Amino acid sequence: MEIKNNPVGRLHNILREANAHKETSITQDVWMAVLDAPHGDMGSLLRLIAEVIHLQEQAKQALKEWVEGDQTIYLAPFHKLDQVFAKIDLSSRWSHSKQYLDETTLSALAFGSHLLESKYGTYQLTAEQTIEFIEKLEQLMRDCMNSNLPEPLQKLFHTNLDSLRQALIRYKISGIEGLEAEVDRVIGAMSRYSADIRDQTDETSKGFMKSVFEIIANLNESIQLAETAVKLTGPSFIALLPLLQ
Structure with missing residues (x-):
């Protein structure tokens, strides 16, 4: 998998990977797998999740900066994405978070990533x-x-x-x-x-x-x-x- 050079693309990759996990999975296990956190190291996991939350803000700001004209459709996914981390409970079933990662939301992120590629350029490190x-x-x-x-x-x-x-x-x-x-x-x-x-x-x-x-x-x-x-x-x-x- 190619890791994108723009924040929207990286966020899309992470959330797409998270969405592939079963609804019955435990949220903590999903994020540990997606973010490659050391098994059982809660401190590292929380730091990585905090970095994803920061990435989400970077993605939003990048779209505000580079999208000309009406930005509504590009910023729309963030209303749901905010819910993923608003009341995160690592001990709960993944279904509580996965419900906000529907195909419409993820596809909108993919479109945002595509738009930003010309602004950020590309490089190859998979x-x-x-x-x-x-x-x-x-x-x-x-x-x-x-x-x-x-x-x-x-x-x-x-x-x-x-x-x-x-x-x-x-x-x-x-x-x-x-x-x-x-x-x-x-x-x-x-x-x-x-x-x-x-x-x-x-x-x-x-x-x-x-x-x-x-x-x-x-x-x-x-x-x-x-x-x-x-x-x-x-x-x-x-x-x-x-x-x-």
């Missing part, structure tokens, strides 16, 4: 690709804990690998902006420790670190940004290049 990146990051996190790196560097790599993993989990909600910001932050964090990283002589540790930098580079290359966005090939990414040697 849900399947994000899962592949997440799996690679999780393996690198395990490798990090078993590495011979000094404890400060081990903590640096593990923390930043996990933050990238979390950003990819949230990618279907936050879109390119959130992921781009996190990649930039990680590059900056790594660059500040460049001297310590270069001082490592253990071949296994050097191989591990190279794998980390390569996945950051691969993630960068996999994000085909819209013309209005800035590619991650500027100074922040260049700062990592000496560490790839």
